[in-house]
Amino acid sequence: MSGGAEVVVYAATSAGVCAAVAAAQAGATVTLLEPGRHVGGMTSGGLGYTDVGDVRVLGGMAARFRVAVAGHYGVPVGRYAGPEPRVAETIFHGWLDHPRITVVTGADLDEVEVRDGRIAAVRTGDGRTHRGGVFVDASYEGDLMAAAGVTYSVGREDRNRYGERWAGRQEPLPGMHNMPPYVSPFVDDPEGLRQGSVLPQVRDTPMAPVGSGDGGVMAYGYRVCLTTAADRVPFTRRDGYDEAHWELGRRLFDHWRRTGGTPSAGRLIGLEPNLPNGKCDGNSLGPFSLNVLDGAAWRYPEADPAGRERLRRRHRDHTRDFLYFLAHDPAVPADVRREMGRWGLPADEFADTGHLPHQLYVREARRMHGEYVLTEHDLLGARRQHDVVALGSYHLDIREVQRTWRWVPEHPRPTAMVVTEGYLSVPVPVYPIPYRALTPRYAECANLLVPVCLSASHVAFSSIRMEVQYQMLGHAAGVAAVLALAGDRAVQSVDVSDLQGRLRDAGQVLA
Incomplete structure (x- = not known):
């Protein structure tokens, strides 16, 4: 049995929900595949008290979610750092009640069909095949990305890899x-x-020597x-x-x-x-x-x-x-x-x-090697990025390994x-997250976006890994997917100024 949509999003984490909703609101048909039975990932799965950082960076669908939480309880925005888990899931289900979105639960990933550097379809454990024009891997594990042959890392790198002070053991x-x-x-x-x-x-x-890479994850x-x-x-x-x-x-x-x-x-x-x-x-x-x-x-x-x-x-x-x-x-x-x-x-x-x-x-799993790899230097120095699609602000937060x-x-x-x-x-100061960190290398896959297991070092990822940032990056991935479809181009060739303009119009904070 086969089905198709213009955009296929794998994993209904909060990033996946936001990607699906953003793509549908931009006019695309969307299939959202969730291996489990619930939507929302950690936002509805226990992480009720949500770490934010600087609230001034929150925009787009992350800000919309905060407004929805406040509206549900009849309190000012920001009164609660997050909702009860069942309320978070209720809000996301309301968002996904859209005529252009089909949600499929119990859709664990079985096989990925790749042709000429593009994902053609994914097959799920229930025997169904889902075809699409652009795919979004919003999983915490990066399973779609890995199955598509995209290069990635797992765990801590050596300090010498990117010259990072805080890398390694x-x-x-x-x-x-x-x-x-x-x-x-x-x-x-x-x-x-x-x-x-x-x-x-x-x-x-x-233990490995201090500063050396040992593959350890939080x-x-x-x-x-x-x-x-x-x-x-x-x-x-x-x-x-x-x-x-x-x-x-x-x-x-x-x-x-x-x-x-x-x-x-x-x-x-x-x-x-x-x-x-x-x-x-x-x-x-x-x-x-x-x-x-x-x-x-x-x-x-x-x-x-x-x-x-x-x-x-x-x-x-x-x-x-x-x-x-x-x-x-x-x-x-x-x-x-x-x-x-x-x-x-x-x-x-x-x-x-x-x-x-x-x-x-799952605080961290795979991390893509994309068109741009974010490191601690980008965050601590707040390096300018011409293709910024969201801002980060939470400190480097590496939990015990x-x-x-x-x-x-x-x-x-x-x-x-x-x-x-x-x-x-x-x-860290407020820092920009570039669109290139969401895209694989062009030679590896031309129609995949990765807003969760994005291209970053272990150290940089420790700040980016917050649910509000996943929501904003999922939003960006959903809009970018539609632009790639509309222009019949690789995700790496999306008109970034157009993407940024649409994100700003939707309330995303880019500066």
Whole structure:
């Protein structure tokens, strides 16, 4: 069975929704293919409290979404940093209710047909073939891009690759996301003096030299929506819960107890009503969190569908078990357990996925090698770009990459300590994002646009990866796709001044 549209968008992330809507509003017929059952990606999948940066850069469909959120709740724009997850999905469904848009769910990518440097069609797992003139890969993983033969990278590059100060493996430094000293990694030696089997949740692999590329990606996790409502779903013990898996947490709490530094439950997971109706967006805060830091995320970008599902299940189990551990384990301070007991999963969110989010937070996966590769120099120096299609402003925000261990010189003998590595936060000015970063190299594919896994270094991507920027870049990709169709030209040859004019008319902020 075959179908066709002028524009085919793969993945109904917020970027994919915006690309589909922008293309349809510009006059094209659009097929939006979503491998799962939901639309909105992380915007509707748990990331309710949306990081923005400088609000003055928000325009186009990102600004339209903020207006829609405010309108839904009857509050001024910006009163909430984001909506409840189900409200985000409702808004996106309303946008997609357009006569020129066909949404197909359960459309996992099976095969891509490429002819003469152009994508002709994609086949999905249900046996259907979807043909189009221009394709947009809006997935977090970059699967369409990869299947089309476009060159890409995964993970951290070496500092020498682009001459970036912040590239490569980082030196673990004191801070909220690092482990405190003197937490032993060894199962049978809490003192860390005699090497043996390593605790669960600790990666037993030597770290690469500082500054070198090791292919590591930022940790993944689930951003949970929590509530104190009377009908909340309590944190219960899962079948398969493993007491030994949480020994690292017990040692950490014991260290905090002895040193007088135990954080509150709110500080551990962000328990504050930062969403409408008293809900909260639980985040990965501190050295022991919702993030899975044993290197599992490193395998995800190139894993096959079955492998990815195993990794998603592993992250879901970690999430459920972490919440239960904080709420019930006797090693957790009583005041933390009491506070966790006030919260639970909301009964009116994620009903078809056990009230946990449907979307794994894939902070980064593949990154395209496009016509222009953005690096930290472009962001920190706010380099001018003649083909700017959106602005970025969020700081370089590399979340933890791994939790491992190392020997530390101590008197009277070296001591093994758990370390968390990779976290980095560096402010940037407002910077332009060029259209060329959304396009593959002309020789590789002439009718594909990539607004999520765009062309950037690991460091630069850490700032661009915010949902509001994905929305603006998806908007740009949708308009550019229509211009390429109208002019019967490669996406690399779109009239950028025309594209910029249309984006400005739609409220996009380009300067």
